[in-house]
Amino acid sequence: MFALMQSTRTQSLHLCIDPPTGLKAVIAIHSEQRGPAMGGCRYLAYPDDESAMVDAIRLAQGMSYKAALAGLPLGGGKAVIIRNPHVENRAALFEAFGRFVDSLEGRYITAIDSGTSTLDMDCIAQTTQHVTSTTASGDPSPYSAMGVFAGIRATSMARLGSDNLEGLRVAVQGLGNVGYALAEQLHAAGAELLVSDHDPGRVQLAMEQFNAHPIATDALISTPCDIFAPCGLGSILTGQSVMQLRCAAVAGSANNQLTNLQVADQLENRGILYAPDYIINSGGLIYVALKHQGEELPSITAHLARIPSRLTEVFAHAQAEKRSPARVAQTLAERLLYS
Template identity: 70%
Template sequence: MFTMMESARLEALHLAQDPVTGLKAIIAIHNTRLGPALGGCRYLAYPDTDSAVRDAIRLAQGMSYKAALAGLEQGGGKAVIIRPAHVDNRGALFEAFGRMIETLKGGYITAVDSGTSSADMDCIAQFTQHVTSTTTAGDPSPHTAMGVFAGIRATALARLGSDDLQGLRVAIQGLGNVGYALAEQLAASGVELYVSDLDPGRVQLAAEELGAHPVSSEDLLGTPCDILAPCGLGGVLNSHTVGELHCAAVAGAANNQLASNEIADELESRGILYAPDYVINSGGLIYVALKHREQSLAAITAHLSKIGLRLTEIYGHAQADKRSPARVADALAERLLYGS
């Protein structure tokens, strides 16, 4: 476990369980140089505890990089609650998690993530103030989608020569809260959409409401398009799937899209421009961080508008240095986090 922590340069790892509610939780705090750690709480089934710990560590590191390049006074953290096969009282389980967060005395602030909701955050908020994305604070998903939309425009400009999206073909993998909101914005801009989701109802809705072309989940990555937008879970781009791509750029909302750093180099060698995921999808983090600090919606929107500018900066460095934007983004983030 310490080897994993050292490899990721993780500051702290907290584990807690509550036999009464079935809570088994992991909080990974990656870096707090810029401020207290902030990151969502996942509530998912895992094959074993080691898998859950690795996921928390990997995601916490991504949150540090995301906060740094978003210009936020926040560190990076992530929580994982291992979803039991059966839970008697979900509310009580998240209340127990709230008590765990409170013991960290503000060192970690939690938010919604895969498998959790604002209602879960409301339960946590009964026992700690170090939580956002509550019903009162609001859902960050629309703001994530706004940032990704701005990032797609910046990516189109860098790779295709124009940020006018009219007539472009965009393939969206995953139509959850963020993916569907993104699809709505793209459709309004005249984009031809190709979509897939594990829920056929979401695909049908996109076809009926947005005129999207349904594609099977197995075929979506190989669909010829201008921009591929992964908006589901991570690890979708690996040594096998990269060879299937028929797109000019990859720009989507999913976290940890690359199975490894080497995949970024494969995309670069194929001439496929990659928008570093933790840069383009930082809109949700910007929203929850500034909302937690009681910033106005105008201030939050102004901060969101910088996502496209940051990507343009990264693309410029990448072109000048002839290396992947992912490598450039990592170097910029590490300079902010470690001064190196």
Template identity: 70%
Template sequence: MFAMMEAARLEALHLTQDPVTGLKAIIAIHNTRLGPALGGCRYLVYPDEQSAIRDAMRLAQGMSYKAALAGLAQGGGKAVIIRPAHVDNRGALFEAFGRFIETLNGRYITAVDSGTSSADMDCIAQHTQHVTSTTSEGDPSPHTAMGVFAGIRATALARLGSDDLEGLRVAIQGLGHVGYALAEQLHAAGVELLVSDLDAGRVRLAVEQLGAQPVPSAALLGSRCDILAPCGLGGILNAESVGQLRCSAVAGAANNQLASTEVADTLQRRGILYAPDYVINAGGLIYVALRHKGASQVAITAHMAKISQRLAEIYAQAEADHRSPARIADALAEAVLYD
């Protein structure tokens, strides 16, 4: 375990269980050099406990890098609650998690993530102030989608020569809160949409409301398109899947899209521009971090403009150095966190 922590440069790993509610939770704190660790809470089924721990550690590191390049005074952390087969009282489970967060004395602030909602954050907030994206603060998903949309425009400019998206074909993998909101914005911009999701109802809605073309999940990566937008869970880009891609760029909302950094090098060699995920999807973090501190919507919107600016800088440096944007982004984030 300590070897895993050292490899990820993780500051701390906290585990708790509560037999009364069924809570089994992990909080990974990666880096607090810039401020308290902030990161969402996942509530998912995992094949085993080690998989849950690895997920928390990997995501916490991504949050540190995301905050560093977004210019936020926050560290990176992540929480994972292993979803039990049966829960008698979901509210009580999240209240127990709130009590766990309170024991960390402000070193970690939680927020919504895959499998959790603002209502869950309300339960947590009954026992700690170190929580955001509650019902009163709002769902960060629309802001994540706004940032990704701006990032797609910056990516189109860098790879295709124009940030006018009208007539482009974008393939969206995953139509959750962020993916669907992104699809709506792209549709309004005149984009032709290819979509896939494990939820057939979400796909049907996109077809009916947005004129999207449905594609089976297994076939989406190989679909011919201008931009692929992964918006589901991580690890979609691996040594096998990148060989299937028929796109000019990859720019989406999912965290940890790359199975390894070497995959980014393969994309580079194939001439596929990759938008580092923790840069392009930083809108939600910017929103929850600044909203939690009482910032105005005007200030939040102004800060979100840094997403496309940062991507443009990364793309320019990647082109000059003949390196993957993922390598450039990692180096920039590590310079902030460790130099």
């Protein structure tokens, strides 16, 4: 684990157990160079404890890059609560997690993420002030989707020569809060939607509301489309899966889409434009960060509107340097973090 922390330049890793509630949690703080570390709290089952720690570390690194490239005065952090199938009192568990967050004395600010809700954040807020995306501050998912939608238009312009999405085939993998909101915006823009999700009810709803075409989860990645939009969990793009892609670009909301940077090079070699995840999906972080600082909605939406120009800048550098946008984005982020 120390080797992974060293290779990712992760600052610290914190572990907590609370036997009365069954809490087993990890908080990874990647960087406090630009300010306190902010990042969501995941509540998921993991095959083992090491997998949970690795997930937290890699996600925290992405949050540092995301905050830096979004111009936010924040570092990157991430929390993982290892989900137990038998939890007697969910509220008590999240209150215990809040005490864990509070023990870090403001070095880490938590937020909603996969498996958690605004109600969970309300429970955390009972025991710490270092939390956002409560019911009072609002769910950031619509703002994540808004940023991704704008990023898809910028990606379409860079790869296909137009930001008009009417008639474009977009494959949305994952119809959670962000994926579904994105599908709604794409449908309104006239895109043809191909969708998959492990929840058949979400797929059925997308079929009814957006005239979406259902595709089996394991088949979506190889289905011909213009843009593939991963909106589920990470590590979807592997050396093997990239060879199955039949699209012009990849642009979605999932974190850590690439298993490694060599996969980004494969995409580049295949002529598939990749929108770096921690740029295109930064809308949620922008919303919770600025909301936590007391900013009003017009200021937040103005900041969100900068996502397409950041992507366009990265695409231009990548084309000029004949490098993957993922490598260009990482270089820019690390320059902001470490120079």
